[in-house]
Amino acid sequence: xxxxxxxxxxxxxxxxxxxxxxxxxxxxxxxxxxxxxxxxxxxxxxxxxxxxxxxxxxxxxxxxxxxxxxxxxxxxxxxxxxxxxxxxxxxxxxxxxxxxxxxxxxxxxxxxxx
Amino acid sequence: xxxxxxxxxxxxxxxxxxxxxxxxxxxxxxxxxxxxxxxxxxxxxxxxxxxxxxxxxxxxxxxxxxxxxxxxxxxxxxxxxxxxxxxxxxxxxxxxxxxxxxxxxxxxxxxxxxx
Numbered sequence: 001x002x003x004x005x006x007x008x009x010x011x012x013x014x015x016x017x018x019x020x021x022x023x024x025x026x027x028x029x030x031x032x033x034x035x036x037x038x039x040x041x042x043x044x045x046x047x048x049x050x051x052x053x054x055x056x057x058x059x060x061x062x063x064x065x066x067x068x069x070x071x072x073x074x075x076x077x078x079x080x081x082x083x084x085x086x087x088x089x090x091x092x093x094x095x096x097x098x099x100x101x102x103x104x105x106x107x108x109x110x111x112x113x114x
Numbered sequence: 115x116x117x118x119x120x121x122x123x124x125x126x127x128x129x130x131x132x133x134x135x136x137x138x139x140x141x142x143x144x145x146x147x148x149x150x151x152x153x154x155x156x157x158x159x160x161x162x163x164x165x166x167x168x169x170x171x172x173x174x175x176x177x178x179x180x181x182x183x184x185x186x187x188x189x190x191x192x193x194x195x196x197x198x199x200x201x202x203x204x205x206x207x208x209x210x211x212x213x214x215x216x217x218x219x220x221x222x223x224x225x226x227x228x229x
Contacts, residue, residue: 004156033214043203044117045157045220052215091156097214101170102147104156 002027004094006105013082014113020067021077021108023092031097034068034075039089039107048090051075079110087112116140118221120206126227132194135224139187139208145169146183147218148191149205157205163189164212193226201228 003026013019025034036048051059051068058066063083067076079086092105119138127133139146144165149157160179162170165186174181178197183189193200203223209216 031214043205043223043225045205045207045218047217050217093156095214100212100214101159101162102157102218104158106154106156 002029002094002096002103004092004103004105006092006108008108009106010109010111012111012113015082015084017082018078018080019082019110021079021090021092021110023075023077023105025073025075025092025094027073027094027096029096033095034066035093035095035102036064036066036075036077037091037093037104038086039091040087045091049077082112084112084114086110118206118208118219120204120221120224122224123222124225124227126229127196128229129198130195132192133196133226134190134192135204135206135226137189137191137206137221139189139206140219143208143210143219144186145209145212145216146189147207147209148181148189149207151203151205151223153202160191160204162212169212196226196228198228201226 005024032053035050037045049061063080065078089107091107094103146163148160151157160174161181163183166183181191203225205223207218207220209218
């Protein structure tokens with residue numbers, strides 16, 4: 001079974017700084033997607049960015065980018081020029097070709113301080 | 115477009131009572147998911163529907179949890195009888211299709227407290 005591990009329960013940075021959230025996963029599948037979701041206090045999961053395993057180029061969405069290391073099974077999220085609105089829980093998630101269900105990590109609580 | 119709608123937003127019950135949650139997915143989305151998110155943890159899939167058929171319910175505690183998706187649109191998740199450990203946020207999500215690349219859209223969830 002696939003597992004997703006986020007080793008940082010909480011992180012805190014100052015506004016405008018860059019922060020990196022870590023994620024590792026375990027799978028034997030070759031075709032899969034990795035996702036980062038943001039969950040603000042409203043509880044609604046919002047997709048931040050996603051990466052297809054077959055693509056070598058790291059995904060980028062405005063201030064958000066990933067560092068995808070397939071051999072190491074690592075998928076970190078970098079937030080540049082952090083903003084107060086980035087304060088939320090961040091979940092790393094995996095979806096494989098086999099089970100095709102979204103498997104989440106335990107989450108990282110990110111706080112952006114003014 | 116309208117998002118995934120869930121109700122109620124909060125529910126407080128005593129143990130051994132029953133409770134039901136409702137979800138209305140995005141129009142046209144064939145796949146619907148119910149996730150359980152216990153405080154401090156990531157969401158865990160309880161059940162996945164493709165139209166009105168069950169695709170995966172391997173982690174649904176079937177002795178007390180049940181779910182249905184009549185007519186392949188709205189869905190209801192029921193717990194009977196509830197236990198203290200059922201206290202969690204229940205998230206509903208939908209996607210247009212089922213596939214490894216499909217994007218899931220989530221509702222705001224129902225926060226259940228079992229006393």
